[in-house]
Amino acid sequence: MDYELMKKLSEADGVSSQEGAVAKLLAAEFRKKGLKTEIDNFGNVLAYKSIGKNPLMLGAHMDEIGLMVKHIDEKGFIRFIKIGGIDDRTLINQQVTISTGNGMVAGVIGSKPPHIMKEEERKAAVEAKGLFIDVGATDRKEAEELGVEIGNTVTFNTQFRRMGKKMFSGKALDNRLGCYVLAKLAEGLPANVVLMGTSQEEVSTFGKGAKTASFRLDPRAFVAVDTTVAGDHPEVKPEEAPIYLGKGPAIALLEAGGRGNVADRGLAGKTIRIAKRNKIKFQLEVFDGGATDAASVHNVKSGIPSIAVCIPTRYIHSTVSVAHEDDVWAETMLLKGMLKEF
Ligand SMILES: [Zn+2]
Structure with a gap:
């Protein structure tokens, strides 16, 4: 191969x-x-x-399948929609790449750490609409300066790797x-x-x-x-x-x-x-x-x-x-x- x-x-x-x-x-x-x-x-x-x-x-x-930028808030955090059928649970804490006019922008899908979660929050289903992307910007202006715009597509930053004798992941x-x-x-x-x-x-x-x-x-x-x-x-x-x-x-x-x-x-x-x-x-x-x-x-x-x-x-x-x-x-x-x- x-x-x-x-x-x-x-x-x-x-x-x-x-x-x-x-x-x-x-x-x-x-x-x-x-x-x-x-x-x-x-x-x-x-x-x-x-x-x-x-x-x-x-x-x-x-x-x-991937995501698309829907909204950038004043603090520079990004809300998104899903493109294609994605299981919401798999999104949490993923590293992602946003394709912008300025090139690729690195981001992570953030979440609340378990230390400060209430029991019912821990048991609740994960919903994509409650998640956000952190691109390391301090506010909306900085996110926009990186090149992030409404409508940018987002992919998962998964490395291709060989596994075992004949399998591979990516x-x-x-x-x-x-x-x-x-x-x-x-x-x-x-x-x-x-x-x-x-x-x-x-x-x-x-x-x-x-x-x-x-x-x-x-x-x-x-x-x-x-x-x-x-x-x-x-x-x-x-x-x-x-x-x-x-x-x-x-x-x-x-x-x-x-x-x-x-x-x-x-x-x-x-x-x-x-x-x-x-x-x-x-x-x-x-x-x-x-x-x-x-x-x-x-x-x-x-x-x-x-x-x-x-x-x-x-x-x-x-x-x-x-x-x-x-x-x-x-x-x-x-x-x-x-x-x-x-
Ligand atoms: Zn297919």
């Missing part, structure tokens, strides 16, 4: 609608492999060798893992296939950028290259999330209890056959809780056969997540198999 690239992708900041840094990285990887690239009106990065009628489209969303693995896989598919990409880094997946029930791009390209089929919830750790019962790290990508048959993509049966059958024939490990997933870009593409125009192939990832939609390199490899191999046969 190319850990240098994975680290760069994980540590790049790209809260939904501000995916520029990730788009730049990804476009550079595509061009290195001789592909043509373009960035469309919606911020999606498209890469292809050549494009004809009804191409095959593979999309990985580039955006990550921020935004949902879905920089998918971006990484697309970069690996660029080499020897067949004609009439579009690789696409999509924008704004995390801020809608379903992806926004994938929808606009599929409307334009009218693909004959769409594959969402994404991540999914792995439940192979304490405090999750096997029946709640029966997807495991190291056992291969999850082929999603149904998302969000059917409100998301219901995988095209022909496409699902073909994907499974390709995995079996190439002896690539895979898992089948039926998911009640979340959806992918496939949810926003499958019912565009007169319908586009769509499927999501997802890398199992622990602790997604928090400030840090964990994945396994064998799954990244298996996902890449499965998609390569699909490219060859479609």
